Amino acid sequence: MATRPPQERPPAVLDIEMQLRSLDNAGLDLSVLTCGAGFDIGDAELCRVVNDAMHESLAPYQGRFQTLAHVPLLDGKEAIRELERCVGEYGLKGVVIKSEYETLTLDSPELNPFWEACERLNVYVFMHGAMWPAVGPHLDVSDLVRALGREYSISTAIYRLIFGGVLDRFPNLKIQVGHLGGHAAIYLSRVEGFGEREKWGTVGDPRHGQRPEKPLRHYLAERLWFDTAGLFGSVDVIRAALLMIPKSQIVFGTDCPVEIREDSDLISFIAAIRALPEGEAILSGNAKALLG
Numbered sequence: 001m002a003t004r005p006p007q008e009r010p011p012a013v014l015d016i017e018m019q020l021r022s023l024d025n026a027g028l029d030l031s032v033l034t035c036g037a038g039f040d041i042g043d044a045e046l047c048r049v050v051n052d053a054m055h056e057s058l059a060p061y062q063g064r065f066q067t068l069a070h071v072p073l074l075d076g077k078e079a080i081r082e083l084e085r086c087v088g089e090y091g092l093k094g095v096v097i098k099s100e101y102e103t104l105t106l107d108s109p110e111l112n113p114f115w116e117a118c119e120r121l122n123v124y125v126f127m128h129g130a131m132w133p134a135v136g137p138h139l140d141v142s143d144l145v146r147a148l149g150r151e152y153s154i155s156t157a158i159y160r161l162i163f164g165g166v167l168d169r170f171p172n173l174k175i176q177v178g179h180l181g182g183h184a185a186i187y188l189s190r191v192e193g194f195g196e197r198e199k200w201g202t203v204g205d206p207r208h209g210q211r212p213e214k215p216l217r218h219y220l221a222e223r224l225w226f227d228t229a230g231l232f233g234s235v236d237v238i239r240a241a242l243l244m245i246p247k248s249q250i251v252f253g254t255d256c257p258v259e260i261r262e263d264s265d266l267i268s269f270i271a272a273i274r275a276l277p278e279g280e281a282i283l284s285g286n287a288k289a290l291l292g
Contacts, residue, residue: 002132002140002149012257016057020064022256025263026270029284031065031256032094032126033058038070039096040131044078047071051082055090068126069095073114074104080117087121093291094124094176099150099157100133106157107164115170124174124290129154129182129230150230154182159191162219163210175223176251176290179230180237185220185244192216221246225290228273228282229253233260235272238282247278251286 012018023031038050047070054067069086071079086092095118097106104110106127118125129150139149158181161167167175177184194200195216202208212219226245230253231237241250252273260266273279 002135002137002145004132005143005146010257010261012261016061016065019257020061022263022266023064026266028270030063033065033067034096034126034128035067035070036131039098039128042070042072042074042101044072044075044082047082051086051090066093068092069123071095071097071114073097073111074101076110076113079114083114083117083121083123087123092123094126096126096128098128098130099153100130102134105160105164107160107166111166112169115166115173119170119173122172124176124225126176126178127154127157128178151179151182154179155184155187158182158184158224162212162216165210165212167219167223168213173223174225174290176225176227178227178253180228180241180250181220181224181226181245185226185241188216188220188244220244221249225249225251225286227251227253229255230259233265233269233272235269235276238273238276242276242278247281248286248289250278250282251290252283 012022019031019033023029033054035050035054038047038054050070051067054070058065058067069083069092071082071086073079083095086095099106130153131150132145133149133153135145135149135152139145154177158177161175167173192215195211197203197205197209197211226241226249228238228250233254238250254260254266254269256266260269270283273282276282
């Protein structure tokens with residue numbers, strides 16, 4: 001287990017009025033908020049407390065803030081029950097999960113009922129990187145678990161969803177991935193190269209011979225959405241991602257007020273995205289397809 005570096009939380013994390021002022025200052029219409037305790041710890045009672053508290057806190061700000069369902073994914077039926085409750089009682093349009101759960105990966109057969117429920121309820125899944133992923137002691141220095149380890153975990157989860165057949169078994173499942181998918185797009189060609197099973201001698205191997213039904217690029221280009229959070233306001237990363245991911249699959253995200261904390265930095269980030277040819281689609285248009 002990696003040591004956890006000191007963490008400083010800005011006051012706006014617990015002050016919804018401060019967040020509202022930031023929205024107004026930046027000219028943003030809507031913010032989707034989640035609670036790290038709800039999707040990272042994830043026991044059933046805590047998830048219910050988080051969901052009820054988030055709904056109560058955001059109710060006075062309808063139209064400006066939304067939240068997602070937080071579910072105890074390891075609890076199987078309880079996760080589905082809580083998801084159904086949040087959709088039925090609160091009208092939530094999505095659910096937040098993390099990229100790994102101890103020894104359970106997102107392509108595990110045990111999760112098939114959860115994916116089926118998400119598809120049936122027409123909710124999208126927001127996959128955040130695991131807060132403290134199992135990346136080994138070599139990253140336990142200079143805060144590299146947060147800086148790099150989470151991106152490794154996100155990338156691994158994406159390709160396990162693809163090679164594990166989750167996106168093929170559930171063709172209407174919608175998944176939004178944080179941080180522009182970590183390293184997944186950057187190393188797409190490398191994963192494709194090792195996907196040539198005959199060349200590398202992995203044909204038929206039960207662990208290393210998996211093949212999805214369609215080319216890998218199909219899943220990044222048509223089945224997954226990627227948000228721009230986690231970049232500390234860097235538009236250069238978005239430009240790089242657009243070389244591999246079509247503009248239709250990228251939605252705006254900020255990780256405010258945790259990473260981007262000053263309104264001036266948020267405004268600059270939005271302006272830089274808007275200056276891109278794909279900017280307006282990223283800032284607003286693509287979210288409609290995800291939420292629809």
